[in-house]
Amino acid sequence: MLRTLKRRLTAVVLSLATALGGSLLATGVSSPAHAAVPDTIPLTITNNSARGEQVYVYNLGTQLSTGRQGWADANGTFHAWPAGGNPPTPAPDASIPGPAAGQTKTIRMPKFSGRIYFSYGQKMVFKLTTGGLVQPAVQNPTDPNRNILFNWSEYTLNNDGLWINSTQVDMFSAPYTVGVQRADGSSLSAGRLKPGGYNGVFNALRGQSGGWANLIQTRPDGTVLRALSPLYGVETGALPASVMDEYINRVWQKYSGSTLTVTPFGDRPDVRYFGRVSGGVMHFTNSSGAVVTSFQKPDASSVFGCHRNLDAPNDQVRGPISRTLCAAFNRTTLFSNAQQPDASAAGFYQEPVTNHYSRIIHAHMADGKAYGFAFDDVGAHESLVHDGNPRQASLTLAPFN
Template identity: 35%
Template sequence: MITRRRMFASLAAAAVAGPGLALIAPRALGAGVSDSSGTDAAGALPLTVTNSTGEYANASVHVYIVGNQDGRQVRVTADGTLAPVALSDNGADGFTDYAIPLASSGETTLSLPYMSGRVYVSLGSKLKFKAVTDGAGNAALQYPAGWVSSDPSYDVLHDCAEFTYNSSGMFCNTTMVDMFSVPMSIRLTGSADQTTGTLVAGGRDKVFAAVKGVDAFAPLVVDDLRVVAPGHGLDAGLFAKDYFASYIDEAWSTYAGKDLSITTNAGTFTGRVSGDTLSFTGPASASFARPSTRDVLFCDGALAAPNDGRTGPVAAVLGAAFNRTTLVSTAAQPTTDPASFYRTAVTNHYAKAVHAATADGKAYGFAFDDVAEFASYIQDTAPTGIRLNLTSFS
């Protein structure tokens, strides 16, 4: 069963008009999590960044902490100050310089205030964030979009981790929802000592090789810079728009003749296909139109999940079952045995590759990878510190 919704949404799901950048407002569905223990997290949480890449000196590593607080787009300065994004932050080149340098050697300790957002790292060159005006007239930030070839940061080696830190605690994850590039792990200490995101030896090379080894996915590999997630690859013309069509058709045909059951915290939903619609009865009514390949990869469109605790989790389970291609073979969802995931020829080989490369088997290869707790996500309601470790490339 799904015990919680901890899906950190992709922060760059759509590109805006202009130079091909992503204009987004970071959000996390974990942001409003209540602290059942009654223990509030302290402010100014120590964030330690370690450079264990073995290939890049500290002077070549740049850190950016950007996100939202109380509806404002903000960034964190080197001294831990929370500053609003401002148009005046753009320099002569038209871009901000929010980079926080690492210490000349050893670890770098920063201070993280309450906010929700991302910690970006770039290696070798700085990222080009641009302050702009959003539709409401407020200052906003255009984020790098490594899957858009016209993006000014496209040639920069970079990646990020996501988090929400508030009075309820720290909720964080490493993410491959948009792309995979820089190997990194998160260690969160507090009421427990937890680590996630660690790759196996040679994990980065294994991901690149595995994706290259599947013809339909091979165009997603961008030199030695990154592997683009197939949803963004589809939008960029690098991935087939009908890739999942045969599997979707098989699922629709299967459940036109028998029941599909999905169990969530709200109870068990029973569904049948009629025409192009999969309809469920149970704790609530829920209906889903036949999804497209893009809907499956983004877990959106026909598979969009409202944050309502009832029909939303049903959509999440469907999205996971499609990506893991367990939907046809197993009529009781969600499936929890990873040995049954990605077994078909038509499957999300990108998600399969990133999971195979992690030491604990957990990764955020698609938006609903947290179904049955397979996401590289950790949380603590009484955190004392968080560590972002840039790990070996080999």
């Protein structure tokens, strides 16, 4: 699932990179102003899960100084992956023993764009192809990680600082929070569930009609492992492919007779694009009336994945428009608001046909913020923390209640 990792990491940093006028974070290029960021910073892992299983931690990603893929050990030392094969060959054991329940452990994070994985009770299985690392794909019932309880956080650490998130883009699973301590000693955190929020998410999915309960995966012994994202629900048939059709069709009809205005840059309110549906295609024009990009009518997969008919290249026109459009489709605000993006979350997920997975997760977060889909950062509704001069980072494994 290399495409998935690339899309997820893009989601973490693209909005800031776009605002800066390029792919600053994606490339690892940094400005002299933050050159004081050290080569590694501490990551303190705290196990508040109250679970007795052994925890395993993995730090996998791309070394920004060289572009090589690999892993970091507990000291933050980079190790490049060896050559893979076809069929995929086993990857070296990159696991780091994590802290026991009630304990903490500190490792070092290098200048990576990658993921911190953690698993309970069993090491994860990673393999290498000729193209690099094969990510877990638990929507596939034959994936070797299918019955392992695990989760991950995505991060980028470079000379401009640290970005680290709590993500539910691919699945909702083992609960955790992330944080960063700034140079002045103050801290920021993200990803904390409300009391009872972990079980609350699964219970709400079970109670939502239309197939949403089918997103939940359990082990043969009945242990709840995760809820898949609706993108994977559609891909596996757990959700009907038509699950968003009613809303999408109404939106397309609405903008056949009216105009959708997209203002994709928060710091450039004068840059606006205007969408109208003609001949079944939504065409966007700029202020001069020239068509700058066009979108075929999306389906549920395009909406939930922010891809295919809603592809978002890392450019200055189509990508920012598509990000905004995709966020509005997932939040189902396009019919109620012709000025996008929305300034407030008050109107999100109010339609009967909506991304109920994202709606439910946001409703159970302590601050209402989450990464329920790839571009949930449109309007700053994502569970992400950033600091330009981080002293240290934190990952807290939370209770399963």
